[in-house]
Amino acid sequence: MKFLFLCTGNSCRSILSEVLFNSRAPEGWVAYSAGSQPSGQVHLLTIETLQKSGLSIDGLWSKSIDDCEQYHVDVVITVCDSAAQEACPLYLGGAIKAHWGLSDPSHLELPKEEKLKAFQETVDHINRRLDALFTLDIAQMTRPEIIASINQIAHIN
Numbered sequence: 001m002k003f004l005f006l007c008t009g010n011s012c013r014s015i016l017s018e019v020l021f022n023s024r025a026p027e028g029w030v031a032y033s034a035g036s037q038p039s040g041q042v043h044l045l046t047i048e049t050l051q052k053s054g055l056s057i058d059g060l061w062s063k064s065i066d067d068c069e070q071y072h073v074d075v076v077i078t079v080c081d082s083a084a085q086e087a088c089p090l091y092l093g094g095a096i097k098a099h100w101g102l103s104d105p106s107h108l109e110l111p112k113e114e115k116l117k118a119f120q121e122t123v124d125h126i127n128r129r130l131d132a133l134f135t136l137d138i139a140q141m142t143r144p145e146i147i148a149s150i151n152q153i154a155h156i157n
Helices: 013-024 044-052 065-071 112-135 143-155
Strands: 002-007 030-035 075-078 096-099
Touching (some): 002 065, 044 112, 112 143
Parallel strands (some): 002 075, 075 096
16 A cells, blocks of 8 residues: 655655654555655754664655656645644545644754754654554455544544
8 A cells, every 4th residue: 555645845744754654564555755845855853853763764855746646646644734824735636635734843943952852742643643554454444434544543643
């Protein structure tokens, strides 16, 4: 099963989601990430946070939605923060769509150590949602059940 995590800049939340997903995914599952207006670079604290967690940053880059069309994803999850009035990118395709809003730690005006703590909190938040996702027996579920379950995961804080 192929997942695409989308946000605006593809420098923080969607990149974290992609790497965390791929580091833990069941066999046959893979994730990609993209942005509707990619920043062109992965945020330096995203890289530092992933490295501190022992996760590979090889091959990471800030991508556009167009860069990911070739993957023909099954599920698209937007991670922009609607509470912050961010515009979530629209993905037009037959994929299942869900919204797992996350606050963006990269925009916080804090000293570096506090900002790194916010990045780690975002990682922890994503991992709690992935814990729930990876327990789903998607092979035994109907498309409406999959949609409902993936959308329900958005409520995990």
